[in-house]
Amino acid sequence: MSKTTISNSVIRRLPRYYRFLGDLEANGYVRISSRELAEKMGLTASQIRQDFNCFGEFGQQGYGYNVTELRGEIGKILGLDKCTPMILLGAGNLGRALAAHIDFDNRGFKLIGIFDVDPELVGRRVGELEVMSSSSIESFCHENHPIAAILCIPKDDAAKETERLINCGIKAFWNFTHYDLRLSYRGVLVENVHLGDSLTTLSYGLNTMDKK
């Protein structure tokens, strides 16, 4: 099973399949056909079959999919059975909200440390963690070996802090800054969330709608 040929759009659909299957499971579904799943998700049955075929054989022709098994398989592909240690840089409004809001455990991660430069935030409790001073990142990483980091820091600090984190062994970034990590570090794994761009896209949609 070669993973190198799987398109980005298929990968982007996997978390959504996983979510939908979780809802179906919670609602007592045991089996589902690709046609029924397609209807519920607003996709076509052939797209679903094609997507799943990228990862091997999940269903049995004519019998549909076992919901729990399929969800488990997709979860494994997504690495949700893992528990990758992750740190958060930036305990401002957004950082604190993510720490409190996101269900890291069910997404393949464990949040083990939160850091900020602001002395007023250091020592503050966020969920089960206490915000630490950014100056202790190196010693913390040396002891605890986090692999992933969330960046919720100002754009101007992002270049310097990213380099520091990469030197500390961080391999994956969940990037909420507008700093374009990928342009500087092509080998590093980056998932960008540009909230501002997302809102701007909504503005574009409204603007276009007005002119129709």
Next chain:
Amino acid sequence: MSKTTISNSVIRRLPRYYRFLGDLEANGYVRISSRELAEKMGLTASQIRQDFNCFGEFGQQGYGYNVTELRGEIGKILGLDKCTPMILLGAGNLGRALAAHIDFDNRGFKLIGIFDVDPELVGRRVGELEVMSSSSIESFCHENHPIAAILCIPKDDAAKETERLINCGIKAFWNFTHYDLRLSYRGVLVENVHLGDSLTTLSYGLNTMDKK
């Protein structure tokens, strides 16, 4: 200039162009060639020219683009000269963080109301606004005519609240819930931000990286 033929991926790139041009402007750039802009953004010059051609003629052959003019044109296409009234449903951690963190004014919107069902949150100040009870949404909308809404509410409440908002005249949703609005309301404008799916995608990347 027909807008109907513009692909989604071009539209998705527009906010990024707008951001980069803002940085260039701040750094004193007056003109830039498509080649130079392409290098800075990790794109190709021909892609940039093709993208801009979707919206008409911006540059003059051989002279590059005037940075301020181009940024202004893209801003107008994105509707950033507008100030669409927007409300927020859900003043939990994430909702409050968005209200405090997002620069609505420069994204084409103005946040004019925040609502929550939780009596403990009602009356609490978030930035310049005070959280109002969800029961007053109808009267507020009747008076203030918001066009857009941010959904930061639990998934189970989303279907009911969405219908309510649509009845109140809301035409565009910035949706942070996992409720699939588009499946029920095909005519409504929706921009989804699935933070959990985004983190899951990062998990997939790490999981695939491990196996290489």
